[in-house]
Amino acid sequence: MAYIIYGAPGSGSGIVEAACAEIGADYELRDLDARNDAQRREAYAVVNPHRKMPTLETEDGEIITESVAILLTLDERHREARLLPPPGSKHRAQALRWMLFLATELYPLIEMTDYPERFAERGICLETLRTRAEKMVRERWRLLEANAAASPYCVASGFSATDLYVTKLGVWLDEDWRREQLPRVEAIITAVRARPALAGVWARHIR
Ligand SMILES: N[C@@H](CCC(=O)N[C@@H](CS)C(=O)NCC(=O)O)C(=O)O
DSSP: EEEEEOOOOOSSSHHHHHHHHHHHHHEEEEEGGGGGGGGGHHHHHHOOTOOOOEEOOOOOOOOOOHHHHHHHHHHHHHHGGGGGOOOOHHHHHHHHHHHHIIIIHHHHHHHHHGGGGOOOTTTTOHHHHHHHHHHHHHHHHHHHHHSOSSSSHHHHHHHHHHHHHHHHHHHSHHHHHHHOOOOHHHHHHHHHOOGGGGGHHHHOOOO
């Protein structure tokens, strides 16, 4: 079963690549030239009309966008890999809680820091918008830091796909600030980066 992952080095597609590597699934990378905004072009909109990365294509041509939808689909298709705790368990509920927090409360703020012009009419100070979004990003990371289990993974039962999310979004933070302010998040990132199956993915995605 070979998947196709549309993404770019350093981008959020690392979450999906890491999930496939953990599963041991075959996957082919279709990298976009994100530095030149290739994800915004018509050719890619045919694959992902929202023009964002990642996109997963299954072996029968099914297109899945939205990182959480992709992770849940991979978990359902490869239950033996235990990307997430078993359905119905309290640990799964916690893993989904923090995964969704990252995907819906944090990830969209990164679009605001990276592309503030998308959120403002002409005349609005983009730097003010960016600064405010950066502050909110840090507040939300502090919330996760204070409330997720982290021993060293996000959920008490051990590694889950939520830790991949924490790692990929966490490495976009200023490293000194993260180490000082988010020691439990730092522990998750350290543990995830040490997972043998993921060495190749992080070499591509974390500088
Ligand atoms: N809700 C989407 C968000 C994906 C997202 O924001 N991807 C970033 C990659 S880091 C992207 O494509 N950014 C380029 C852009 O917005 O033009 C998901 O979870 O998959």
